[in-house]
Amino acid sequence: MGPKALAQVLRHVNFPADSEKLLIGLDKADDAAVYSLTEELALIQTLDFFTPIVDDPYLFGQIAAANALSDVYAMGGQPILAMNIAGFPSCLEEEILSQILQGGADKVKEAGASLCGGHTVVDEEPKYGLSVTGIVDPDDLLSNSGIKEGDLILLTKPLGTGVMVSAIKGGFTSGDQSNPAVNSMLTLNNTALKYFDQYQINACTDVTGFGLIGHLLEMSENSSLQIEIEAPEIPIFAGVREFAESGLLPAGAYKNRDNYQGFVSESGQRDQILYDLMYDPQTSGGLLISVAEEDAAELLIDLYAEELDVAVIAKAQKGKKGIKINWK
């Protein structure tokens, strides 16, 4: 659902989420809920599922799982348990569902967590995802708020999976692992976390349905800072620009743009395609890591050495709250 419609719905619902132990709940629009168990331990809970984005069921299962697990990583946590949620049409071969579930199971295993069951219903269209439970030391807990003045914001995966999925569905490009965006979507977001305890990380989230701008806006939301994007630094998957130019931008990108563009100011000559891609909804997108300026270089070097396609795309600074795009 688009962010506007969802907000409209949630406004009419009363949630019993007033426990003191709920460190992060619905009000923060964060990646997952966090519940304090003891002084040293908090529970992270998240759920995500969607319809197939590639034809290969095994790859789809892996992508859906990497996407669901990412919300735990975005909170600085480690996933421990996962459960499947699936919808499947009675007219399709059951073998396909087996392969989807195998893809998910293999990703959960790679993440070092256990998969312990789930629930499947008959549905007109296949759907798959996971509910994931993670743990985190409350001292290491990261949320999407907490950016500090001077922070640099790193993005750990290129942009453009929304457009690429449209291109795959339209038969313009292959949906197998030779496609760098497919490979990226099934890559776990856990690599950068290894280095978080060495540096001053002030906030973290992952780029998913609301696009780069939507998620950066969430990061600026609880601060009084402006996030200035250096547009030329934003990495894009090869081929995505051409697909976007030929009109393969998904509907979600337009919804995001309509919803967020009022919070965005610009300086310099706009690159319209790149501008649109900043609203492209991502599946299993990269982490946005807000790191203290003095630690940015060293963190970046560590991530380069891990062969992550990481870039410094923005800076938090004094100014009008919201997003500013610097086109140069």
Added chain:
Amino acid sequence: MKEIDAKGLACPKPVVLAKKAITSNREVLVIVDNQTAASNLTKLGNKMGAEVSVVEESETEFRVMFKKSKSSDSENEGTNSKNNGAKIYLIPTDTMGDGERELGQILIKGFISTIKELDPLPKRIIFLNSGVKLAVKKDVISYLKELEDKGVEILLCGTCIDYYGLQEEVEVGEISNMFEIADNLNREQVVRI
């Protein structure tokens, strides 16, 4: 040699520029104006397997020189370091030589089964067009698995696998794309079989 004047640029900009330059150049000189930036660049070079030397011209000018050796090139590509300077084999058909097709098919299998005896081993074998049909044949798969165990990378053209409908039969090697294949042809010593 690529030269970058990064004086006056705030951290981590010099690191970002240096990383981009090192990726596509063998020798890179980055000039910065402070010790912290020079130290960061040294760390970057070490992590990326390049030789780094720093000359302090003055308190506000540090010249950081990166030199990539051949071995650091191949390490970056994740290949077996034993295969330095080794060749890349391009197999674009499922036969070998001109003449009777049946004979060509026997020859190419014989060739693949012999590769493991070679010294040095090839760094990588790329299967293209009808070559991918070979790479999914039961008897050939076992030879290729042996080669993979010895550190030889097997790359299969993804478009070709799709075209011939062989997705289910791939048991060995990595699916590759035209960019990676073209990049190999462009940069490496390639032997067309």
